[in-house]
Amino acid sequence: xxxxxxxxxxxxxxxxxxxxxxxxxxxxxxxxxxxxxxxxxxxxxxxxxxxxxxxxxxxxxxxxxxxxxxxxxxxxxxxxxxxxxxxxxxxxxxxxxxxxxxxxxxxxxxxxxxxxxxxxxxxxxxxxxxxxxxxxxxxxxxxxxxxxxxxxxxxxxxxxxxxxxxxxxxxxxxxxxxxxxxxxxxxxxxxxxxxxxxxxxxxxxxxxxxxxxxxxxxxxxxxxxxxxxxxxxxxxxxxxxxxxxxxxx
Numbered sequence: 001x002x003x004x005x006x007x008x009x010x011x012x013x014x015x016x017x018x019x020x021x022x023x024x025x026x027x028x029x030x031x032x033x034x035x036x037x038x039x040x041x042x043x044x045x046x047x048x049x050x051x052x053x054x055x056x057x058x059x060x061x062x063x064x065x066x067x068x069x070x071x072x073x074x075x076x077x078x079x080x081x082x083x084x085x086x087x088x089x090x091x092x093x094x095x096x097x098x099x100x101x102x103x104x105x106x107x108x109x110x111x112x113x114x115x116x117x118x119x120x121x122x123x124x125x126x127x128x129x130x131x132x133x134x135x136x137x138x139x140x141x142x143x144x145x146x147x148x149x150x151x152x153x154x155x156x157x158x159x160x161x162x163x164x165x166x167x168x169x170x171x172x173x174x175x176x177x178x179x180x181x182x183x184x185x186x187x188x189x190x191x192x193x194x195x196x197x198x199x200x201x202x203x204x205x206x207x208x209x210x211x212x213x214x215x216x217x218x219x220x221x222x223x224x225x226x227x228x229x230x231x232x233x234x235x236x237x238x239x240x241x242x243x244x245x246x247x248x249x
Contacts, residue, residue, distance in 0.1 A: 028054045032215070032244025039223065040090060041234045042097030052215075052246045068115065078117045084130060086111055086137070088174055090232075100232070102185035106174050109136035123148040123160075132170070139170025145199075159202040164221075171195040175230040188231050195226035216243045 030052035037045050055062045059070055061080070068082035090106035113130035127144040145162025171192040182189035203217030218241040228236050 026055055026057050027249045028052065028213075028246050029249070030213075030244055030246030032242055034240065034242040036240045037235065037238050039227075039233050039235050039238050040095060040100065041232060042095035042100050043234070044094065044096070046094075050242075050244075052244050054246075076119050078115075080115050081112070082115045082128060082130065083110065083112045085109070086132070086141075086170075090174060099185045099187050103177065103181050103187070103232070107136050109134045111141065113140075137170050137173035139173060140167040141165070141170055154207065156205045157202065158204070158217075159200075161198070161200045163196060163198045166195045166197065168192065168194045171226050175227050175232055177231060190230050190232075192226045192230060196224040197227065198222050211248045213246050213248070214243075215246065216241075218242070 032050050032052055034048045034050055035045065036048065050064075053062055053064065058073070061068050061070070065087065066082055066084040068080040070078060070080045072079040086109045088106070089108045090103070092101045092103050092105055095101055109132045111130040112133050113128060115126065115128035117124065117126045124147045125144075126146075127142070129140065129142045131140045132138050142165040143162065144164075145160055147158050147160030150157040150159070171194060175190070175195075176192045177185075177187050177190040179189050181187065199219055199221040201217065201219035203215060205213050205215040207213050218239070220237060220239050222237045223233065223235070227233055
């Protein structure tokens with residue numbers, strides 16, 4: 001189960017981006033490890049390795065599992081077309097409950113859309129709207145967040161908060177239970193509507209040398225009632241923690 005895998009990788013990658021740009025380099029590469037709680041009944045906490053990739057030039061950028069093309073870019077504002085992953089799936093083979101094993105698999109999907117970012121003295125505001133392009137969920141996700149980068153004794157801190165809106169199709173694909181699944185598993189059928197998921201997060205990076213950096217971070221996300229009330233879900237929220245090492249070229 002890789003729910004919120006994308007968001008954690010994006011957070012981890014963003015931790016290194018300011019240092020990369022300050023160094024005048026368009027590229028950083030590295031690797032990290034991620035711990036994610038499972039929100040599903042009978043789900044197990046998971047550990048994942050992931051790549052740290054950050055590249056940006058005048059036209060294109062890659063940040064973690066997201067890539068994009070700048071339509072507009074200046075010192076304060078950036079508007080881009082982006083392509084990314086849903087970062088979410090449900091695998092019935094990875095649950096300890098026999099009833100949950102009878103549910104259908106929910107797949108990762110590819111999503112595309114637009115993103116706007118504004119940089120000011122009071123922080124960095126970013127908002128994006130993407131939709132499924134592989135006919136899996138046929139849903140949309142709107143994500144808005146704010147971060148306030150800080151420097152403290154040589155350590156780059158990046159605390160922030162945000163909220164994600166998932167359309168009814170998106171929420172129902174990953175948390176709904178169809179009538180056929182209910183008859184097969186004995187789990188109550190459930191039709192989810194659109195959902196809101198607020199979160200807080202923080203990341204930090206420390207330069208080991210002029211090119212090597214160590215990063216750590218974490219996020220906690222609260223589930224709205226449409227997710228929390230699903231018979232598939234065991235928790236009211238989800239935590240994730242990561243660490244990584246990167247090299248700036």
